[in-house]
Structures are given as structure tokens and as C-alpha cells.
Amino acid sequence: MKCTAVLNGCSGDFHSQAGEVRGFLDACPEGPTAGNSIIFYSNDSRKQDLIAHSPTSSLKMVKVKRHYPESALEILTTLERDRVADLYLFPGNFFGSEMAVRFAYRMGGSSLVAVNKLELVENQFICYKAVYANYLQGKFLLRKKPFCLSIAKGSAAVQSSTRKNIQEISEVDMAGFAKEGCGEDYQFTEAETGGGLEQAQFILVAGRGVKSKEKAGRLKEVAGVIGAELGVSRPVAMSAWTPLHRLVGVSGAITKPRLCIAAGVSGAAAFFAGIEQSERIIAINTDEGAPLVQAADVAVIDDYEPVLDELVKLLIRDKKR
Amino acid sequence: MDILVCFKVVPDLDQLAGSDWFIDSLLRVETGYAKTILNAYDESALEMALRFSESAGQSVNLTALTIGDEKADIYLKTLYALQFAKAVRIENSVEARFSPEAVASVICRYVELYGKQDLLIMGRQSGVGDNAKTPLLAAEMLKWPCITQVTRVEPGEASRLKVTAMVDGGLVQQTVRTPCVLAVGNVPNAYLRVPTLKEKYACGKKEIEVMDLEQFGLQGIFNCFDTGCELQGLALIDRNREGVIVQGATPAEKARALYDAYLKEWLEQL
Numbered sequence: 001m002k003c004t005a006v007l008n009g010c011s012g013d014f015h016s017q018a019g020e021v022r023g024f025l026d027a028c029p030e031g032p033t034a035g036n037s038i039i040f041y042s043n044d045s046r047k048q049d050l051i052a053h054s055p056t057s058s059l060k061m062v063k064v065k066r067h068y069p070e071s072a073l074e075i076l077t078t079l080e081r082d083r084v085a086d087l088y089l090f091p092g093n094f095f096g097s098e099m100a101v102r103f104a105y106r107m108g109g110s111s112l113v114a115v116n117k118l119e120l121v122e123n124q125f126i127c128y129k130a131v132y133a134n135y136l137q138g139k140f141l142l143r144k145k146p147f148c149l150s151i152a153k154g155s156a157a158v159q160s161s162t163r164k165n166i167q168e169i170s171e172v173d174m175a176g177f178a179k180e181g182c183g184e185d186y187q188f189t190e191a192e193t194g195g196g197l198e199q200a201q202f203i204l205v206a207g208r209g210v211k212s213k214e215k216a217g218r219l220k221e222v223a224g225v226i227g228a229e230l231g232v233s234r235p236v237a238m239s240a241w242t243p244l245h246r247l248v249g250v251s252g253a254i255t256k257p258r259l260c261i262a263a264g265v266s267g268a269a270a271f272f273a274g275i276e277q278s279e280r281i282i283a284i285n286t287d288e289g290a291p292l293v294q295a296a297d298v299a300v301i302d303d304y305e306p307v308l309d310e311l312v313k314l315l316i317r318d319k320k321r
Numbered sequence: 322m323d324i325l326v327c328f329k330v331v332p333d334l335d336q337l338a339g340s341d342w343f344i345d346s347l348l349r350v351e352t353g354y355a356k357t358i359l360n361a362y363d364e365s366a367l368e369m370a371l372r373f374s375e376s377a378g379q380s381v382n383l384t385a386l387t388i389g390d391e392k393a394d395i396y397l398k399t400l401y402a403l404q405f406a407k408a409v410r411i412e413n414s415v416e417a418r419f420s421p422e423a424v425a426s427v428i429c430r431y432v433e434l435y436g437k438q439d440l441l442i443m444g445r446q447s448g449v450g451d452n453a454k455t456p457l458l459a460a461e462m463l464k465w466p467c468i469t470q471v472t473r474v475e476p477g478e479a480s481r482l483k484v485t486a487m488v489d490g491g492l493v494q495q496t497v498r499t500p501c502v503l504a505v506g507n508v509p510n511a512y513l514r515v516p517t518l519k520e521k522y523a524c525g526k527k528e529i530e531v532m533d534l535e536q537f538g539l540q541g542i543f544n545c546f547d548t549g550c551e552l553q554g555l556a557l558i559d560r561n562r563e564g565v566i567v568q569g570a571t572p573a574e575k576a577r578a579l580y581d582a583y584l585k586e587w588l589e590q591l
Contacts, residue, residue, distance in 0.1 A: 011489040067488075070466050093489045098469050101457040110549025113453040127550075130558070131419075132350065133334045133448040135342065137556050138419075144549030179466075184481070184496040191491040201591050234361075240509035251507055259587050268335040270448075272560055280587055281562065282579065288566070291339075295560045298583050302572045310576035311584065318585070 001120060002035030003087035006076065006103075008095040009041035009050040010067035012190075016158055017091035021055040023156035024089070028118045031125075032087050038076065042066050042175070051166060058168040063175045066186065069098055070179040077106045079172065084146050087125070092153035104148035111148040112140060114250075116155035134250055134269035154198075154254025154277065192245055197253040200229035202260075205248055205275060207233040209264020209285065209304060216241035219263070222308055226315050231255065233271045248274035263304035267292025284308070322476075322499070323382045323436065326370045326405075327428055327443040327455075328363035330393045332356070334448055344555045349416070352449075357392050362444025365511035366503075369474060370442055371403060377476040382406045384438075388427055390414050394529055401524040402516035409530045415543040418450040423546035425458035430537045432463060438500065440482070445469060445504040456504035468497060470506035 005021045007014065018037075025031065037059040039050055047061065062075060076099070080088075084107060090096030097113050104111035116137075117128040125147055131138040197203060204223045210216050216236060223230040231248035232241070248255060249271040260278035265271065267283070267290055275281060276295075283296035284304040293299040300307050332355035344350055359367070367385065374381040384407040385400040387393045397408035411431070417424055432438050441463070446453040460467030473485035477496050485494045487506055534540045567582070569575030 008489065013489050069469075094470055094487065095489055097453060098457060098467075101454045102461055102467075105458060105461040111454065112550060114451070126553070129451070131449070131451045131555070133451065135334055135337070135558060136344075136350070137558050138552060139554035139556075140419075141551040141553050142549065143551060144547075184498075186493060186495045188488070189492045189494070191487075202588075234507075237507070238361075238509050238511070244507055244509055247507065258591055266335070269558070269560070276560060280583075282584065291560075293566075294339075294564045295562055296564055297562050298565045298567060298579065300567045300572075300575045300579055302575055306572035307576045307579075310573040311580060314577065314580045314585075315588075 001032045001086050001123075003032040003089050004035060004080075004085040005037045005055050005089045006096075006099060007037060007039045007055075007091060008067050008072075008093070009039045009046065009061075010043070010064065011093070011095060013093060014046075014050060015053050017093060017096070018053045018055045019158035020091050020151055020156045021089055022159040024118070024151045025055070026159065027156060028120075031118045031120045032089075035085065036060065038062060038079070040064050040067060040072055040075075051169060052162040054166065057165050059166070059170075061169060061171045063171070063173045065175050065178060066188075067095065068179070068186070069095075069102070071174075071177055072099065073102050073106065074179060075172075075174050075177060076103055080107070086145055086147065088146055088148045090148065090150040092151040092155070096150040100148040100150040104146065107146050107148070108144065109146040109148055110142050110144040112142070113150045114152040115149045116152040118149070130250075130273065134273045153250075154256070154273075192243060197229050197231050197246070197248065197255055200255065201258045202226075202228045203231050203248075203255055203257045203275070203278075204228040205231040205233065205260060205262045205265060206236055207262070207265030207271070208235040209266075210236055210241065211264075213239075213241040215305075219308075222312055225312050228261065231274070233265050233268070250274065262292055262296070263308060265292050266290045267295055322377065322379060322439045323384070324370055324373070324440045324442060325384045325386055325428075325432065325438045326363075326367050327386050327441065328367055328396070329360045329387060329444075329447045330357050330389055330396055331360045331448045333358045339557070342557050344557070348552055348555050350555065359396060359513065360444055360447035362446055362505050364444075364513045365508040366442045366444050366505040367400065368511045368513045369471075369505060369508065371514065373474050373476065374404070379476070384409060386411070386428065386431060388413050388417065388424060397529045398524070398527075399513075399516060399521075401527045401529075402520040403514065404520075407530060408527075409532060411532050411534065411537075413534060413543060417543045419452065419550065419552050420543055420546055420548055421450065421452040421454035422458055422548045423542045425455050425462055426542060426546070427534070427537060427539055428455070428459050429462040430539060434537065439480070440499055441465070441502045442471075442474075442505060443502075445506050456502050460502035463500070463502070465500050465502050466497060467502040467504060468495075469504040471503045472506060472508050474503060
């Protein structure tokens with residue numbers, strides 16, 4: 001059973017989208033094989049790079065003025081009306097999570113968002129995804145074709161190598177198409193990056209135990225001294241104690257560091273999903289019963305501030321040697 | 322301008338210990354004993370609607386709508402005290418956790434039958450089902466445009482709104498015509514305000530509008546709606562690791578023990 005991948009080449013994270021799709025399909029050896037890709041793009045200068053990183057050797061390049069979901073949905077529905085695939089696979093970013101659901105509705109199919117595993121059992125698709133705020137894994141049977149899935153962020157090993165065997169490219173120019181009434185005065189501002197939380201090898205994450213904006217600022221300094229990237233849990237980010245791009249968890253960054261120190265974090269499952277792929281986790285928490293203590297490799301049961309202060313001293317001492 | 326804000330009351334799942342989770346043979350999960358909270362994204366949506374109402378130079382009628390049982394009534398009362406003109410609960414005690422299509426159908430039927438709305442605001446996702454589909458499906462059913470990951474909405478000119486939303490790699494500000502659906506994402510400092518005692522007292526006797534699915538011609542919808550996705554299993558995700566507790570008499574002593582036994586070597590391996 002073949003699938004069509006739908007990607008947003010207007011966005012700066014295209015390589016990660018394409019790598020995610022390849023990684024997801026490779027992790028499902030008994031699942032579908034990638035048949036075709038549909039890539040929306042707006043900038044001609046990026047076109048060859050997008051083609052080179054396509055997750056499939058057969059692809060359709062769709063030129064648009066810019067990515068706008070209402071227009072992209074109309075275009076995609078029109079393009080696929082007469083040649084519906086069994087499965088459409090979307091990346092786990094905002095684009096993919098929205099398009100999967102809305103496209104499935106328009107095509108009379110079924111959709112699931114944030115799927116972390118796919119199996120093909122007796123010609124039936126079985127999908128797995130986290131539910132109950134990430135505490136439970138749900139298993140779902142899809143019954144209405146086309147099946148439209150978005151990949152759970154961080155669930156696939158990203159494979160971002162270039163492809164040399166592009167066999168078939170078709171092109172559609174829809175740059176003149178725009179759905180009326182939407183997106184007037186459209187102004188895009190590039191996000192401030194979190195210093196690459198998702199790529200960082202060493203992260204320091206802070207939770208509700210931080211208690212104030214000033215203390216969150218102090219942790220940023222500590223992270224700088226020890227060479228870690230600072231991340232925060234949802235209560236910290238939602239209190240605006242740090243910029244939103246430092247948010248870790250299902251609604252923020254899914255990190256995969258070699259080392260994670262979690263200070264004052266209780267370890268709610270939706271947060272833990274953002275650090276669970278850490279090679280090693282150290283928890284510092286006053287509550288021995290906090291879920292993160294059990295989910296860590298090593299834990300210190302105490303106030304995080306004096307513990308971190310001492311660790312900083314030790315690190316500085318050893319750096320001077 | 323008429324604004325409908327849809328919200329969901331959910332159990333605070335973070336309060337459940339590992340041993341509290343029990344999945345029965347019908348794949349039901351007992352969470353009735355956990356305290357309830359407003360779904361975090363919906364809470365931001367409600368506060369966003371109140372801020373919009375304050376900043377609009379025109380009359381804004383706010384309606385709050387939820388589907389569920391009487392556990393939601395305390396929240397609806399609070400919304401009355403916060404100057405929502407209508408607080409509506411559509412009675413339902415049937416399982417709806419993985420039925421966003423049915424939930425969206427009920428919301429749309431409310432919009433069609435009980436007054437034109439200019440704007441529909443709700444959180445992008447809620448705990449339990451974690452479907453992340455309801456606002457998108459409502460927009461599709463109503464054939465309205467939808468802006469997702471919304472962080473701010475302000476009044477614009479002539480039936481237009483200025484909407485700020487997160488997109489992949491950045492933020493977008495745009496002008497959108499109403500009617501439309503806004504799915505609210507991560508919004509810092511958007512916890513729902515707390516009404517004063519005076520505000521609560523003033524609205525204390527205002528009746529919540531409780532409606533029945535039969536009034537919508539949708540009786541039984543949560544039992545028979547075919548979502549095309551059938552739940553076949555649920556399992557607790559085991560995240561436990563070794564959890565070695567570092568010993569020491571003082572924080573500094575524990576830090577030194579941590580550093581000497583683990584951290585120094587792990588940092589060298591980076």
C-alpha cells in the first residue's frame with residue numbers, strides 16, 4: 001500500500017519534515033511504502049534543495065504565493081480529487097497537524113494527529129498515538145479511506161540525507177491562486193530560536209519550582225555557565241517567565257539530548273514527552289514522590305538552587321584545572 | 322459582534338499517581354475522582370475573548386458553550402460573573418473522548434440553530450482525547466476559515482479581525498474577515514481572570530442554559546457517529562528509569578556526590 005507525503009516547502013523546517021517522513025516510514029517495515037510527495041513551495045531559489053531532500057523519488061512541486069492553509073487545502077483537494085491515495089502522511093509541525101484533519105474531512109476520509117507508530121495488519125492500518133495528556137498510548141484502527149495522518153513530533157528518527165534517484169517530477173503553478181477573505185495584510189516574523197533546544201546535547205530544564213521570573217533569569221545564567229541550553233515546562237512559559245520558544249514538551253520542543261538536568265520539575269507526562277528521549281536524566285526536586293524522580297536516572301532530593309550553585313562551583317573549578 | 326467560546330472541563334490528569342490508572346475491559350478509564358480543571362487551551366480562549374471584548378469599540382456578546390454534565394456548571398457560573406452574556410451547557414454524559422467529529426457537529430448545530438455568530442473561539446486541543454481536531458472540523462463543517470495556534474486577536478475594521486498566530490518558524494499577523502474559527506494555542510499570561518465577590522454575587526441567580534441533544538435533533542450522536550477511527554486499545558506508558566537517589570547531609574554535599582559519581586563523567590562524554 002503506497003502513501004503520498006504532503007510537505008510545506010515554504011517553511012524553513014522542510015529538511016526536518018522530509019527527514020521525519022522518511023524516518024517514520026522506515027520505522028514501519030510492514031507498513032506503507034512512500035509513493036509520491038507533494039511539496040508546496042514559493043521560493044524558486046530553494047526549489048532544487050527541496051527536490052533533493054524529497055522523501056520519495058516521485059514528486060509533485062506545487063508553486064504557491066506563500067503557504068496559507070485555506071488556499072493550500074483547496075489546491076490539494078483539487079489536485080487529488082481524481083487520484084486519491086490510500087494514505088496521506090503529513091509532518092508533525094503546525095502545517096501537517098492542520099492539513100491532515102481538514103484534508104481528510106474534505107476527502108471523506110479519516111484522520112489522526114500526532115501518530116507515533118503505524119502498522120499494517122491484514123491490510124488494515126493500526127495507528128498508535130499518545131492520549132490522556134500523554135499518560136496513555138492509544139491504539140486505533142482506521143476504517144475510512146483516505147487515511148490522513150500527521151506524525152507525532154519527535155517520534156521518528158529524522159533522516160535528512162539527500163536523494164540522488166529522483167525519477168519523476170511534475171510541476172503545478174498555483175502562485176496566482178488565493179482564497180478570498182483570508183490572510184489580508186499577511187506579515188510573517190521569524191521566531192527567535194531557543195538556541196536549538198531540539199539539537200542540543202546538554203539541556204537544563206526548569207519547572208514550576210522556579211517560582212519567579214527573576215529565578216528563571218538566574219537559571220538562564222547558570223545554563224550559560226555550565227554550557228547547557230535552557231528549556232522550561234509549560235507553567236513557566238505560560239507565566240511568561242521565559243520566552244515561549246524555550247517551552248519543552250508536547251506543545252513545545254521535543255528534545256533528544258545526551259544529558260538533561262531537570263530542576264524543580266514535577267514531571268507531568270505532557271512535559272516529560274519533551275525530554276524522554278534524553279540519554280541521561282538528572283532530577284533535582286524537593287519532592288521524592290514527584291513522577292520525574294522515578295523517570296530519572298539519578299535524582300537529588302533537595303531545593304534546586306543550592307544544588308545547582310554547588311554544581312556550578314565544581315564545574316568552574318574543574319575548568320580552571 | 323457575537324462570539325461563541327467553546328470550552329471543555331477535564332480531569333486534572335497530572336494529579337493521578339501511576340497506580341491510580343485503571344483501564345477496564347471496555348477501555349474506559351476511571352478519572353471521576355480527580356479534580357476538574359478547565360482545559361488549558363480553552364482557558365486561554367476564554368480569557369482571550371474577554372480581552373477582545375474589552376478592547377472592542379463595539380458591543381460584543383459573549384456566549385460560553387460546553388458539552389458535558391453538571392460538573393461544568395461551576396465554571397459556567399464563573400463565566401457569567403466575568404460578563405459572559407450567555408452560559409450554555411449541552412447535557413451529555415455519554416463517552417465523547419475520541420469523537421471530535423460528533424463534538425464539532427453539535428457545536429455547528431448550535432451555531433446554526435441558536436443565533437448567528439461572528440466568531441468561534443476554542444482551544445486547539447484538550448487532554449483525555451488529545452484529538453486536536455474539534456476547531457478544525459467545526460471550521461470545515463461551517464465552511465468558515467480557520468486560524469490555528471492563535472495567540473492574540475484584536476478588533477479590525479469592517480467585520481475584520483487582526484489575528485496573531487504561531488506558524489512553523491515564526492509568527493504571522495494578518496487581517497481576517499468574519500465569520501471565522503480561531504483555534505487558540507500557547508498564550509503566555511492568559512490564565513482566566515478571577516471574578517470579584519461582587520461580580521459573583523451579581524450573577525449568582527442567573528440560570529445556566531442547559532440544553533438537550535434532542536433540541537438539536539442530534540440525540541444519540543455520541544453513540545453512533547462513525548469517526549472512521551476505532552479505539553482498539555489503551556495502555557499506560559511506562560517511563561520509569563532507575564531513579565537512584567543521591568545521598569548527602571546538605572544540598573552541597575549531595576551536589577558533590579552527584580558530580581563525582583555521575584555528572585563529571587557524563588559531561589566528559591558530551
